[in-house]
Amino acid sequence: MAVCNSCQATIWWALTPSGKSMPINEKPDPNGTVTTDQNGIVEIITDPAEQRLAKKRGRKFYTAHFTTCPAADEHRRRRG
Ligand SMILES: [Zn+2]
Incomplete structure (x- = not known):
């Protein structure tokens, strides 16, 4: 486990x-x-049918931390 430098969330x-x-949310x-294959490599699955299949196989899904990090959001707002 690690901690986000910006918001101290566990990632x-x-x-x-x-x-x-x-960085992935804890x-x-x-x-x-976001899910990972048997080697721990990131795989992004956006298709709902594929997601269901993967979940049936015991895959867990996560969210990339930069999509929820409040600090990342602030950066975006400041720039835009
Ligand atoms: Zn963060």
């Missing part, structure tokens, strides 16, 4: 297929689109 780091680190989110 964890997953690896994207391109080898980048991606708790699973039934509406999330």
Whole structure:
């Protein structure tokens, strides 16, 4: 586990297929689109049918932290 530098939320780091680190919210989110394969590599599934299948197979879904981070939101507002 890790902590977000901006809002101190508990997050964890997953690896994207391109080898980048991606901050993920600690708790699973039934509406999330981020899941990881058996190797811990991020997979984004947005198709509801595919999501159902994945959940049946025991996959958990999460949300990328930057979509919920209040600090990230502030940055966006300030720029826009
Ligand atoms: Zn944050």
